[in-house]
Amino acid sequence: MQVAFMGSHAPSRIGDRSTSDVVVRLRTEEARDDWFYCHSHILVEKSKYFADRLSENWPTCQIIDSRNCVEVYCQESDFDHHVNFLRLLYVALDGSSEDIWHGVKNALGILRVAVELGCPQIVTACVYYLEAVPWEEAEEEEILRIIPVMGSKAEPILARLQPVNPSAIRRIFLSAIQFATSSPPLSINDLKNSAQEQIEYMLTEDDDAPLLTADDEIKSFVKESTGGLLTRFNSLLDTLLCKAVESVCESGKLQSFQSHLSDMSWACRILSKLDIMSEFVNNWVDASHKILKVVDQASLEVEIIEIKLKIIEVVAKVLEAIGYGTVILPTAKRLHIVKVWLPFVRVAKPAIDAVSNIDEHAMELKVDGELWQSLESAFVSIILALPSGDQAEILTEWLDNEHIHYPDFTEAFEVWCYRSKVAKRRLADIKGNHGIANRQS
Numbered sequence: 001m002q003v004a005f006m007g008s009h010a011p012s013r014i015g016d017r018s019t020s021d022v023v024v025r026l027r028t029e030e031a032r033d034d035w036f037y038c039h040s041h042i043l044v045e046k047s048k049y050f051a052d053r054l055s056e057n058w059p060t061c062q063i064i065d066s067r068n069c070v071e072v073y074c075q076e077s078d079f080d081h082h083v084n085f086l087r088l089l090y091v092a093l094d095g096s097s098e099d100i101w102h103g104v105k106n107a108l109g110i111l112r113v114a115v116e117l118g119c120p121q122i123v124t125a126c127v128y129y130l131e132a133v134p135w136e137e138a139e140e141e142e143i144l145r146i147i148p149v150m151g152s153k154a155e156p157i158l159a160r161l162q163p164v165n166p167s168a169i170r171r172i173f174l175s176a177i178q179f180a181t182s183s184p185p186l187s188i189n190d191l192k193n194s195a196q197e198q199i200e201y202m203l204t205e206d207d208d209a210p211l212l213t214a215d216d217e218i219k220s221f222v223k224e225s226t227g228g229l230l231t232r233f234n235s236l237l238d239t240l241l242c243k244a245v246e247s248v249c250e251s252g253k254l255q256s257f258q259s260h261l262s263d264m265s266w267a268c269r270i271l272s273k274l275d276i277m278s279e280f281v282n283n284w285v286d287a288s289h290k291i292l293k294v295v296d297q298a299s300l301e302v303e304i305i306e307i308k309l310k311i312i313e314v315v316a317k318v319l320e321a322i323g324y325g326t327v328i329l330p331t332a333k334r335l336h337i338v339k340v341w342l343p344f345v346r347v348a349k350p351a352i353d354a355v356s357n358i359d360e361h362a363m364e365l366k367v368d369g370e371l372w373q374s375l376e377s378a379f380v381s382i383i384l385a386l387p388s389g390d391q392a393e394i395l396t397e398w399l400d401n402e403h404i405h406y407p408d409f410t411e412a413f414e415v416w417c418y419r420s421k422v423a424k425r426r427l428a429d430i431k432g433n434h435g436i437a438n439r440q441s
Contacts, residue, residue: 012039014090022054023069024086028076036086043070046089048118072117081109085122093125101129104139108146115150123153131156173202173212174221181225183232183263186255196266203273214274223276226267230283233260237290240297254298254307261310268317272326277317281327284318288340305355308348315341316375323381334382335390342394345375346403376407383412388423391416 012019020037027033043050052058053070074082088110091100101107111126135143144161147154180195202211212218236257264284271277291311298304319341321327322334329337349372383394395416398409 012042012090014038014087021068024050025069025071026079026082027071027073028079029073030076032076032079034079034083036083038086038089042089046119046121050117074113078109078113081106081113084110085113085117085119088122088125089119093121101126104130104133104135105142108139108142111150111154112146115154120153127154127156131159169202169212170218173199173218177222177225181229181263181267183229183260186259189259193262196263200266200269200273203270219274219276222270222274223279226271226280229260229263229267230280233264234283234287234290236260237287237294240294241290254304257294258307258310261307261314265310265313265317268314272317272321275326277321278327281318281321281329284314285329285333285337288337292340292344305352308344309352312345312348312352312375313371315345316371316378319378319382320374323378323385331386331390335386338379338382338386338394342379342407345379345407346401349406350403372406379407380409380412383409384415388416388420392420 015037017037020039022038022040022043024036024038024043025033026036040050040054044054045051050070072082084106088100101110107126107129111123111130114122114126130143140161143157147157176195176199180192180199182192184192203214204210214222240253240257267280268277271280295304295307295311298307319337322329322337383391386394391412395409395413398404398413
């Protein structure tokens with residue numbers, strides 16, 4: 001580090017006892033006490049604190065040796081920053097001295113000292129450096145803790161952390177949606193997945209409000225974009241079903257199918273957040289048989305397990321939307337969705353569990369238990385909303401099935417038994433009350 005200061009006086013160096021006319025005594029509560037031989041003309045020119053302390057107007061200036069020694073008290077954690085500050089007083093800071101800061105943490109410490117001791121030159125140089133360099137997360141938190149109380153001179157450091165104009169947020173969201181739903185080549189899947197993650201984050205309410213509030217225009221754009229995704233997915237299904245079994249099993253074909261399913265799973269989450277699931281659910285119900293046919297034609301076990309997992313993720317969201325009344329479907333379609341996907345889920349769960357238990361490295365095949373529980377609850381809700389005769393048919397098949405343990409329809413069975421037992425009496429009471437009411441009227 002260059003420590004020479006060139007000015008109207010002869011070159012001076014910190015620690016040069018032969019030319020020093022003042023001692024800066026750094027002290028801490030832990031009894032640390034170091035002396036630094038300095039030069040009053042440098043201290044006075046660079047620092048308001050030292051200019052005041054060495055001024056004739058300072059109350060103790062007439063005390064013997066008071067002008068030859070200036071005591072500075074600091075915390076032990078800030079001691080090195082004070083030392084570096086004193087050294088920097090002797091450096092010509094011209095904007096090209098990035099190597100003198102030794103990182104963000106050190107620069108922040110020096111900045112605090114420079115603000116406290118009134119050195120605008122070092123403050124400006126610190127701000128110039130900190131505003132330009134990258135920060136780690138812990139450093140960013142420290143910046144947020146200390147910079148706002150330093151006043152306007154330090155504000156440029158916070159420029160990258162300022163809230164963004166809503167119109168800019170809107171533009172980047174629409175661009176990201178367009179890219180995330182465009183089914184780009186598999187070679188840039190990572191970029192697409194990253195965009196999808198950030199879109200979901202923008203719409204998520206956690207400790208902070210969502211970054212974007214979706215109005216009708218936003219929802220319309222999302223529906224249009226996911227509509228294009230649905231169209232391409234349906235076209236891919238038709239293409240795969242037109243090919244020979246051997247062709248469908250080609251790795252590239254299955255990768256494309258799996259990639260589209262991943263997009264569909266992500267689209268479900270976005271559409272659920274925006275409460276615009278209807279078109280997606282209807283499309284999935286209509287395409288269900290085609291999806292199962294494609295899976296049946298494939299034979300590569302590992303890839304098929306991954307594909308089944310993605311299908312399970314989508315089916316769970318679709319069934320939730322139907323089961324909890326978010327999307328209203330006629331009875332025939334609700335019965336159809338149960339009869340199509342119940343057998344698939346029964347067989348898929350043990351297969352996915354078996355592979356994920358055997359392969360310790362197959363983290364992508366690990367399914368959160370909440371997903372299976374949510375899927376089971378959605379099935380129960382849909383079944384209980386069907387006509388009682390259809391419920392009886394489904395429950396009979398469940399009791400006879402070897403996979404009776406999942407999904408567990410015990411709750412649906414209990415409700416069906418109760419409703420069936422009291423049905424005649426309840427309906428008779430209703431009819432009786434209705435007849436009395438008519439006679440009285």
